Amino acid sequence: MQDTNSFSTFYHDQLSGLVEQIEMERRKLVRRQAVGYILTITSVIALFISMQSDSQGLTIGAMVVLIAGITLWAITWEGRKGYVRHFKETIVRKVIEFIDPSFQYHPKGFINENDYKRSGLILDKHDDYEGDDYVEGKRERTFFCFSELKTTRTEGSGKSRRTVTLFNGLFFIADFNKNISGRTYVWSEANPQLDFFKRIFSSVADGLEKVKLESTEFESRFIVYSTDQVQARYILTPSFMERMLRLEQKLGTGISFSFLQSEIYVAVPVKDKLFEPTFFRPNDYESVGDYYNTVHAVIDIIDELRLNDRLWGKE
Amino acid sequence: MLIAGIVIILILLLGLSLYNGLIRKRNAVDNAFHSIDVMLRKRYDLIPMLVDTVKGYMNHEKEVLTRLTELRQAVIAAPMAMNQRVETDNSMMQLFSGVMVSAENYPELKASENFLRLQGAINETEEQLAASRRFFNAAVNDYHDAIGTFPSAIVAGMMKLKRISYFTIDDDKKERPDIKLS
Known part of the structure; x- marks a missing residue:
């Protein structure tokens, strides 16, 4: 089995590029999730205001934004599952193969x-x-x-x-x-x-x-x-x-x-x-x-x- | 009258329970000693194998091999008291260890398949024997606790139960054959 020093070399030679790709995927998902949060919270606030002011246009607008926010959440949720799968298939698999290729x-x-x-x-x-x-x-x-x-x-x-x-x-x-x-x-x-x-x-x-x-x-x-x-x-x-x-x-x-x-x-x-x-x-x-x-x-x-x-x- | 009767019955039940407990503990000691006996016999069975394997290679240890064979014959020929058995067993082990150490001087012997198998078998038997000894000593310890503590000590005294020696090996005889794992 490999030691920690050789893991460091292995990481920098073979893994860092893959980790960078995975990181881009993660950051994209985090951004998407943040937008989903903002849209959902904004639409809820807008809905509350529209109920107070009895504005039909604002209600419809808030509903549309809410649906968009929830859709974005659902997409992000699926994306997270894909991200986990991708991470395991590339990074974890490579780490295990590095420890012993026969595993x-x-x-x-x-x-x-x-x-x-x-x-x-x-x-x-x-x-x-x-x-x-x-x-x-x-x-x-x-x-x-x-x-x-x-x-x-x-x-x-x-x-x-x-x-x-x-x-x-x-x-x-x-x-x-x-x-x-x-x-x-x-x-x-x-x-x-x-x-x-x-x-x-x-x-x-x-x-x-x-x-x-x-x-x-x-x-x-x-x-x-x-x-x-x-x-x-x-x-x-x-x-x-x-x-x-x-x-x-x-x-x-x-x-x-x-x-x-x-x-x-x-x-x-x-x-x-x-x-x-x-x-x-x-x-x-x-x-x-x-x-x-x-x-x-x-x-x-x-x-x-x-x-x-x-x-x-x-x- | 009724209360006195109940008290007597309770005392009898307690006595019976203590009696049974002591018998069980003594049986556990017998059982544990039997497991040592089985392992010792396994070890004795290895002696002819050892002699057959090494005699063709070792020229200077013929006397040791003969003595080892004699001791084995003595121990399997007639039943021995436990202490004498332990003594004889320890003497055998010293000779046994000596032969295994001497084997280091015979490269051809060390490389032979029979010898390697024998080393493995000895190691296995020693591990099992050590386990049996530990079981025996644990059973003896339990038994001593029972016969030495109140109230079972009273019943043990009436049953004339005595302490039993632990299965110990003198420090200078504790050496085991020098075995390298394959």
Whole structure:
């Protein structure tokens, strides 16, 4: 993978021209949106005055301006979607290709819902499942994929109806470097999944036992359940626990892990959309560098957890 | 009279619950020790593989290989007390480590596919054995907490439950074979 210095060279050699084009598109949209705002506000004021003065001409004029303002808004809204698509297809794709040309990027793709459910990282049932910015590839010997995901559930009815976000962030799957057969879950203490009721009713809870580990720091950050006490410790060696803690410090509180069917699943809660371009702030070296750093940080999970260190019997 | 009866029943239920809890914890220790036993046997099975792989290359370590084979035979021939088992296992591991370190002096051996596979297998077994040891020690810790704290300590005393040694390795014997990951 490339380092930050070579990213700087890459940006100035290959990206700055494209970013400039995208910037022109953005500025045009911002101007259009500003005109839409002005027309709408002016027409509303004009309508108010016309109602006071009973002027028919002013009313008709204000209505025409209002329609023009709303039309401009609608056009800008469509234009924004096109701008986001264009940005991802050119800038984000180029950044990912720069990191490794073999990586595949699908702006509209996302992690399969079955994988999300199988991971057991978020046990609450969701009503809506959406995502984007799917990346997959092979880092040395380790296959990985990740995408942004958002899952929500609707609660209540009538006026008390509300949407609860269950997960919003990055969801990462990779080959694990050891042969494992059981299920081991490392949930964040900030978001423990297995409460009293889920222990009784959730199928994930079948055969799970709490695993007490030696590291007090790890125990204070995570809560571990597994179907196999020995295997949980085979996965969570003292050095691996330290690496997981380091990863938590780097990516933020709330990160959870699960290990099943020789794969590792990682859920990283993030508030913002990570790969969306800014609309009201200019795109520049710094903002594009943020996309580069984000992709790097995710792929670094493989290096941080040393998933490329393979043991006998696991290729 | 009725109150006294209820109190006696409650005390009996509490005693029964504590008794069952202690039995479960002791069984967990047995179960954990069994998992160590399984891993140790896996490790013993690697010794003939190691001897077969290296004997054609190593000329100066024949005595070590013979001693290693003898120790393996002794440990699988007759059941040993846990402490003796740990001692024998540690002696084997020292010899084992010695052979692996000596292998550095034989470039052809180091490059052979069998040896590389063996290195991988040893590393895998060591990781699993370490996990089993940690599980055993966690189970023993739980058990000690139960037999040493009130009120289960009273029931444990009546059951004559004793403390169990942790599975520790002396610091000078903690060395593991020097294995490079492929």
